[in-house]
Every structure is written in C-alpha cells, then in structure tokens.
Amino acid sequence: MSTAVSVCIFRFEICHNTNLCLQFKSNSSVANDNKQMASSKNKAKLKRDIKEYSIETYTRVGERFMELIPGSSRQDDSSLSTAKVSVSCETEDTKQSSKVFEQIPFISGNPFVETTKGILHLYKENELTTVKNAVVRSQTVCILAVPSSMTCHDLLTFLAACLDDIKNVRIIRDGSPNQYMVLLAFRTQESAAEFYSSFNGVPFNSLEPINCCSVVFVSQVETVLSGDHKPPLLHTELPTCPVCLERMDESVDGILTILCNHSFHGNCLSKWGDSTCPVCRYVQTPEAVADNHCLECNSTESLWICLICGHVGCGRYVQGHAYNHYIETQHCYSMQLENNRVWDYVGDNFVHRLLQNKSDGKLVEGHSPGKEDSYEKIDSMQLEFTYLLTSQLDSQKKYYEEMVNKFEKQMNDDTEQIKEKLIETINDNEGLQNKVAALTRDKQNLEKKLQQLINRLNQTQEDLNEEKQINKAMQENQTVWFEKYSSLEDKFLKFKLEKK
Structure with missing residues (x-):
C-alpha cells in the first residue's frame, strides 16, 4: 500500500528595501487609501509581520557551489532541474497595465550566508499524492521543525548515511523560535524516495524521541518581492500549531480541529492541562449537569x-x-x-x-x-470542606504511611530471610566442595590401586600361560616315556620267556 505524502512550494516574500517598507508602514496610518492597501496586504499575509530569515548553504568538499536562485535571469541551474525556481517582481508600470513576472537577482553579498527581511510561505497542495509521483516531480525535500539544539555537525552526522546522494544542503531559519528547516537536493529520484522512506518519522536522537524528522517534498522554490501575492493555484499555506508553533501537515502529524474551529496537533492538545481551547479558552466539554430525580416517581421537584x-x-x-x-x-x-x-x-x-x-x-x-x-456562607462552607479535606488527607497520609512501614518491614524481613538462606547455601556449598575434593582424592587412590591390581592380574595371567605350556610339554614327554617304558617292558618279558 503506497503512502500519501504532501508536495509543497516554498515562497520567500522579501522586502526590496527595508527602510522604504518601514516608511511605507508608518505613512500608511495617515492616508486612507494607504490604509486600505496595507489591510489588503496584511490579509494576504495572514497577519504576519516581516521578519529576518537566514539561508546557509553547505556543499561537499571539492564540489562547486550551486546557487538557490540563479544570479542572472537568463542563467539556468541544472542541479535543480526538477525543483523549479522562479522569481517574480511587480513594478508600478506593470500594476497599471498587467501583472508581468520576471526573474530578478536574489543573491547578494557572501553567497554562503544571506540575511534578508521578509516572510517565508510554505504552500501545500490540496490533494495528497504517492511517493512515486512526488519523486517524479521533484528531487528536493525539506525537513521541517529541526530543533535548534541540533547543530550543523549533528545534522550532517544524522544525514551521514545518504551524504553521497545529496547535492546541496540548505538551512533556512525563519521567525519560529528554537527551530529551523533544511532543504535537501538529491542527485537521483531513487535516492530521494529512499531518504523519505528511511528518515520520515525517525527521531533525531534516542535521548529525545519526541523530536522526529518530518520530511515533505518540495516541487518549487519561489522568491518574490513584498506585495499582494495570492497563493499558487490548488495550494494552501500550511498553518502553525498555536501550542508548539510548528507547521501542521496531516500527512506528517495528526491534526485535531475542535468545536471552536481551531486546529492543533493531536499530541500538543493531549498535553494541554484543561479542557479549554489554548487560543480562545472555549470550553470543549461542558460540565455535566446533575440529573437528580426521585428514585420512586422520577420527580425533579422538592x-x-x-x-x-x-x-x-x-x-x-x-x-x-x-x-x-x-x-x-x-x-x-x-x-x-x-x-x-x-x-x-x-x-x-x-x-x-x-x-x-x-x-x-x-x-x-x-x-x-x-x-x-x-x-x-460560601467562605464558611469552603473552610468546612477545607477542614474536612485536611482531615481526610491526614488520615489517608497515616494510612499510606502505615502501609509503607508495613511493606518496609516485610521487605526487611524478606531480605533477612534471603540473607540467611544465602549464608546457609554458601555453607552447604563449601561443605559439598570439601566432600567433592575428598571424594576426588579417594577416587585417585582407588584408581591407583585398581591399576596395580590390573598389572598384577596381567602378570599372573602370563605366569599361568607359561605354566600351562610347561604342563603341556611335560604331558607330551610323559606320553613318550610311557611308550618307551611299555616297549622295554614287552622286551623284558620276551627276554624272560626266552631265557626259561
């Protein structure tokens, strides 16, 4: 199942001349026409004031620096081919005839650090899309709400696994306190999709699991002069959460809209102490009215x-x-x-x-x-209930202290029993070890005696075999001598008979 993601547009609305802008704001309170123009501008800016934001660019060692906005209107940046960058400007002549958009040089001074007064707009498409379609449209992603405690070194360490696939890392700091945003331009579409699937929703460090990496795809980066600029077609500017002051994107975090039509992050509103709205103090859950009635006839009177x-x-x-x-x-x-x-x-x-x-x-x-x-009467009742609450708390305190003392005594008794059993087990173990040592020595002595008996048995067996051989030889000699004796006896009898 594919994941639905948001595709956003960055718009830097800068003030071409800060002093002129401030002078225009002061003079606008005098003239009626200027008041109407200022009100329309403030309405377009959603009541946001011009603040300073800084852009810091970090490139890899040995690579050419690539500007976010081309230095000339005719220059094209091939490194950001999928992330379109346009600059629009309105002059007095174009206001009289028609609105004509043209590119103006934006980078001035040191190209690695620019400080410009303006407003940072973040527009999101009204319809969510899949990661595959978002990668086809853009290879640039943005990490929202990076905590300011995370330094550039920590950020590069966090992105160490995919630094080979990143072309540019742009750090953008706006008026939001204690946080900044990071623009990442990848070399290939596959690396951008892999980065989104691997890092979206992952905590920046294990010590602060609340601060997670929120990644959105950026299809376009615009820089315009301050004026009455409408949001892009089919896009809506992301609001900020009044509690944590971070951008609210339903594709990243769950958004909760309450009865007074104020929206918050679900996690932020769950940590709110009471049931009132953090903005207008509207009570979301009214107090329940006691439904008292007679238990017999359900009457509600007297x-x-x-x-x-x-x-x-x-x-x-x-x-x-x-x-x-x-x-x-x-x-x-x-x-x-x-x-x-x-x-x-x-x-x-x-x-x-x-x-x-x-x-x-x-x-x-x-x-x-x-x-x-x-x-x-109210004070007396309050004092009465205070005394009652104090007495109940004292009794509850005594009860729990007794329970704690009881558990401590029981734990101490159990600990003493365990220590006694441990000492007995150690003594039994030492006795068994001594018995094992004695039995081992006896076994060795018996093995020696057994070996001696085996040797004697072998020697006796050899002697028995020799005796058997001698006995066999003597039996054979006895047979031979018995035959000789028989023959001599026969000869003697014959000789005897012949002599007679």
Whole structure:
C-alpha cells in the first residue's frame, strides 16, 4: 500500500528595501487609501509581520557551489532541474497595465550566508499524492521543525548515511523560535524516495524521541518581492500549531480541529492541562449537569436526600417518598437539595448547622441563608470542606504511611530471610566442595590401586600361560616315556620267556 505524502512550494516574500517598507508602514496610518492597501496586504499575509530569515548553504568538499536562485535571469541551474525556481517582481508600470513576472537577482553579498527581511510561505497542495509521483516531480525535500539544539555537525552526522546522494544542503531559519528547516537536493529520484522512506518519522536522537524528522517534498522554490501575492493555484499555506508553533501537515502529524474551529496537533492538545481551547479558552466539554430525580416517581421537584444512605425522594407536598423512606428505615436526617437545609424527622424541624468561626476556630451556630451573608456562607462552607479535606488527607497520609512501614518491614524481613538462606547455601556449598575434593582424592587412590591390581592380574595371567605350556610339554614327554617304558617292558618279558 503506497503512502500519501504532501508536495509543497516554498515562497520567500522579501522586502526590496527595508527602510522604504518601514516608511511605507508608518505613512500608511495617515492616508486612507494607504490604509486600505496595507489591510489588503496584511490579509494576504495572514497577519504576519516581516521578519529576518537566514539561508546557509553547505556543499561537499571539492564540489562547486550551486546557487538557490540563479544570479542572472537568463542563467539556468541544472542541479535543480526538477525543483523549479522562479522569481517574480511587480513594478508600478506593470500594476497599471498587467501583472508581468520576471526573474530578478536574489543573491547578494557572501553567497554562503544571506540575511534578508521578509516572510517565508510554505504552500501545500490540496490533494495528497504517492511517493512515486512526488519523486517524479521533484528531487528536493525539506525537513521541517529541526530543533535548534541540533547543530550543523549533528545534522550532517544524522544525514551521514545518504551524504553521497545529496547535492546541496540548505538551512533556512525563519521567525519560529528554537527551530529551523533544511532543504535537501538529491542527485537521483531513487535516492530521494529512499531518504523519505528511511528518515520520515525517525527521531533525531534516542535521548529525545519526541523530536522526529518530518520530511515533505518540495516541487518549487519561489522568491518574490513584498506585495499582494495570492497563493499558487490548488495550494494552501500550511498553518502553525498555536501550542508548539510548528507547521501542521496531516500527512506528517495528526491534526485535531475542535468545536471552536481551531486546529492543533493531536499530541500538543493531549498535553494541554484543561479542557479549554489554548487560543480562545472555549470550553470543549461542558460540565455535566446533575440529573437528580426521585428514585420512586422520577420527580425533579422538592427533592430530599437521606444523609445516612443517600436515598433521593420527593417532598411531602409532591408524593412524600422521602418521608416514606424515613418510616421504612428510621433514617431521621434528610437534606433539601435546593438550599442544603437539613430536616430532622424526629424533632420535626430544621437542624441548625454548627460551623467553626474563622477567627478563633470555635463552633458557632450557622445563620439561615440570605443575600446579606451569602459570601460568608460560601467562605464558611469552603473552610468546612477545607477542614474536612485536611482531615481526610491526614488520615489517608497515616494510612499510606502505615502501609509503607508495613511493606518496609516485610521487605526487611524478606531480605533477612534471603540473607540467611544465602549464608546457609554458601555453607552447604563449601561443605559439598570439601566432600567433592575428598571424594576426588579417594577416587585417585582407588584408581591407583585398581591399576596395580590390573598389572598384577596381567602378570599372573602370563605366569599361568607359561605354566600351562610347561604342563603341556611335560604331558607330551610323559606320553613318550610311557611308550618307551611299555616297549622295554614287552622286551623284558620276551627276554624272560626266552631265557626259561
């Protein structure tokens, strides 16, 4: 989904001769015709006075300086081909015949710093457009409401990621306090679109997330002499927020228009203390009127409220629901809502209220209401409620102090328990470490003994094998000798027989 952006036009309305302008303003109060001319001019300027604004230009090292306005009417600036720059002038001859626009030289003195008296207009198109269409029309963007605490070095550090794609950086300071604007001319359309998508709405630094970078596309920069100049066709001059004195653009910040037709930034009005308009003090949300009525018959005349439970009922001259409530609940005190007088159903008369005297603090009997002591009654009621509020605040203070002490004691107990458990855990850990060290030593000794037993077992196995071989050889020799013995025995028997 494409983002809707604003395309703006900058117009520098300068005073060709400051002294002549001031003299014209002083003489205009004398002549009637001049008064009408001044009123029309002030109306066109939206009641704005001529102030000083300065333009500072910063270029990259090794690059040629490119003027914002050509030095001659016939010179063209190829660096700002997409951001059209025009200068118009009205003379007395052209006023008599017709309005003819011509280019005039604007830069004078040091081209890097100019100080000129005039009015800075910022016109915005009435219809929003997409980033793609805005980039096609202009490669120049403007950063609005840069805080004055952000120096040029900080600004260049903030723009360090895209400095290779920027042709010119123009700083414009107008009459708005503690802020300035920055004009950026990019080399390509893609770099301008990427800058808008990457930097729009991004905070200038992490310590002040409220100050965000507000970027708008600039399709044209104009410089005209002071006079009755109408806004460009299909354009509207951006108003300023009365609270923060910054430009209001609905494509950047949400704008809230209240009942008195004054517009503000939504964030600025949300920080306003009360519900009145910051400009005309109009109350946006009127105080709610109490909708008191009898709880039984919904009557709104002669209402009495029970001081015990708060039940609202009508008087005995309507339907007597307040008296019926006393019969049912035996709540004997009821106050009339019209004049705050208290009625005692038991004594069948009004209760005399006791108030504290302002001089010595003693209890005195309150007088019946009247015009002569209305202010004293108000003061007494105010003092009474002040004492009541003080006592309630004291009790609330004691309650919360007790709660804080309770939580502190509980936290201290928990801390002590945690410390004891930590000490026990450390001791157990040391004991386990000692056991592990002892078991490690025993393991090493057992491993040595096991190795010795393995060596002895191997030696015994070798001896057993040797004995088996010797036994096998002896068995073989025994068989041979047994055969020899058998043969010799046979020979001996034969010899014996032959001898006989």
